[in-house]
Amino acid sequence: MECLFHGDMQLSDKALNAYIHCIRGEEHLLHREGGKVFLENTFISSLLKRDGDPKVFLPMNIEDFHWYLAVLNAKKSELKGLERQIKLAAKHKELYQGKWSNLDVASWPVIEKITTQMQTDGVSCGLWMINYMEYWTGSSLSDNVTQDDITMFRFKLPAILWDSRLNTKKGHQNLDHNMDEDGESSSDVQIIDTPLTSTNTQELMFVLCTYIMGIDNDKYLKKHWIQSTKPYPISLSLQKLKDILDVNKPMDTDCFNMVVRMIACNDVLFLLEDKFHYMDLQFCSITKFGRDPRLRAKPDINMLAKLLECWPDMEYDVSDCKQILLPFSFMGHFTLYVLNMDTRSIYIMDSMPIPSWFKGDHPSMHYIHNIHYIANNMNAAMELANPTWKDDIYMWRRLVPTWVPRILNWDLSGFLVINFMHDWNGIRLPCICTNGNDLRTKFLVELLKYKDNESKDNIPEEIQEIIRHIR
Structure with missing residues (x-):
């Protein structure tokens, strides 16, 4: 998980496989245009020994340097590449002939569906790849993803993996959305109830950031979470705290x-x-x-x-x-x-x-x-x-x-x-x-730990509990 906590590191295959395992567990993501799909993980030594799915989503890696996604469409005898450099060997056996009518994969046409550069940094290719895997419908991407979205996704991914029902290390906490005073959910991110089972500072900090970045309720964002009146009044709204994590905004x-x-x-x-x-x-x-x-x-x-x-x-x-x-x-x-x-x-x-x-x-x-x-x-x-x-x-x-x-x-x-x-x-x-992400996260945590905060009661108890555990 360490690679998820550093904005200048590429994702490891273990982190990518963990998320692929999560989206495999979502039934609606296994059905795309043209029928059922199989979401392959990064261990693809036997990638074509699948006989039930006419489409296979393949994470591909170039010499431990760059990740991209390839989609094999057996029904159309077509290999769809979301990036260049796709080369596959043509030694495939034991495939169900009803759906894999043409086993000569090397002869399939390569169709590039995305021809413009979307990644603007040198470390987020793995994040782009798993987003392609999640949002590719069979003919296009179902969501417009930007580099900023990918950067924020890195913040969310640790909490998504930790919070997954497939995570056997998590225990059996009861999860619930934080509700504001009107009964509306202030965030699309779930926060664990107390007591916390983790004391890992980096993990807790990223859960905290994930929660705050997931809040999009305008009324809730206007609430003052931090306030001090001496020697002169300063009030910080939740929106200002959220902006601290925005890599495109200054102090x-x-x-x-x-x-x-x-x-x-x-x-x-x-x-x-x-x-x-x-x-x-x-x-x-x-x-x-x-x-x-x-x-x-x-x-x-x-x-x-x-x-x-x-x-x-x-x-x-x-x-x-x-x-x-x-x-x-x-x-x-x-x-x-x-x-x-x-x-x-x-x-x-x-x-x-x-x-x-x-x-x-x-x-x-x-x-x-x-x-x-x-x-x-x-x-x-x-x-x-x-x-x-x-x-x-x-x-x-x-x-x-x-x-x-x-x-x-x-x-x-x-x-x-x-x-x-x-x-x-x-x-x-x-x-x-x-490191920008580390500077911003540490700054946010220090603000939330302010012992003389006059608006502490406005901060959800779940967040206060996380703050108390961060050393």
């Missing part, structure tokens, strides 16, 4: 600010000798960075100074903090600026590589406009929050560390910056995961 501002709040109010940090002050995206919001300067009003310095106050239930003064962690966002691209008060240094942590067209003498010059903007506003705010402040941040040394992980996915920058803030020890970052 949401409210979700980001909520997690910063969770980091900043962590009791463990209060015990540390070197205090850090964590800021959220309120700085960008108040200063209105990115707007035309001619249309941008002068920021309220009192509001900026308020951002330098200690977080609720945390007792410290910004003048006592060794470092200030300031996240910056523009058009969905997130960067972290760490202001080190002791060394008068600015660490610039950007997960996106500096573009090749940049010709500056020092990498920090790529960020000079942002630094100038941050320095002007932070200097004014610091003078108000700390009367002893007499420095100019713009004149500080600027560092662009080479050990910051780099990726090319703009939409993941917010998830990485949150990890930078959480894992920063004042000197450098540890090794940080850059």
Whole structure:
């Protein structure tokens, strides 16, 4: 099952066979246009020793590199290939002659039914193949499947296999749909009742994601699952939580600010000798960075100074903090600026590589406009929050560390910056995961585990039980 939990891995034949075994158990999928079909698994050494089915669906593999589906139609003496490179040997015996009138399979015509490229990555061919097997009617696909659908299907597949009535390892839990207050099912995915039999963190996380991705009730998606009113109100709807798992969407501002709040109010940090002050995206919001300067009003310095106050239930003064962690966002691209008060240094942590067209003498010059903007506003705010402040941040040394992980996915920058803030020890970052699915899933789980969540009662008990078991 491990291959199902990593978005950059191809599916193993065991995982493919498990799903094929599940769809074999659905009677309606064994009857397609032209009659009954047989859904072969990947072990096809005796693939043509079947005498009762005029059609055979064959999973094919090219040198452990690529999966595709071939459909043999004995009634029409026709071999339908859903991809190129189909070559079959013609040594077939013991086939029922009434339905297999022509045993010379090598002479059957090859008809390509799908000629346009549908797969856009390098690892999901197995998922495409089993979807073809499920949705091929005999002449066309019964459903319009996209790469996004396939990516989400990877999330669902572990839960489908685990939840299958054919799964003998599951036990005998009673399954039921989660119902909302109007008696409507909020999801087409079933969740096991407590107590849970699994304690595998990855398995539980994927069951959780499967449940959330399966919810399509508009009214239910508007419910607030997470809420906090200190130091200012933030509410996260189920739709926003669902969007976290959407690989085509960047970090949401409210979700980001909520997690910063969770980091900043962590009791463990209060015990540390070197205090850090964590800021959220309120700085960008108040200063209105990115707007035309001619249309941008002068920021309220009192509001900026308020951002330098200690977080609720945390007792410290910004003048006592060794470092200030300031996240910056523009058009969905997130960067972290760490202001080190002791060394008068600015660490610039950007997960996106500096573009090749940049010709500056020092990498920090790529960020000079942002630094100038941050320095002007932070200097004014610091003078108000700390009367002893007499420095100019713009004149500080600027560092662009080479050990910051780099990726090319703009939409993941917010998830990485949150990890930078959480894992920063004042000197450098540890090794940080850059896998998109893992980053998004971990972020969602951390939000749902928020101990001071004021809307916890809106989260179904089944989900709360799963969260309690995730370590």
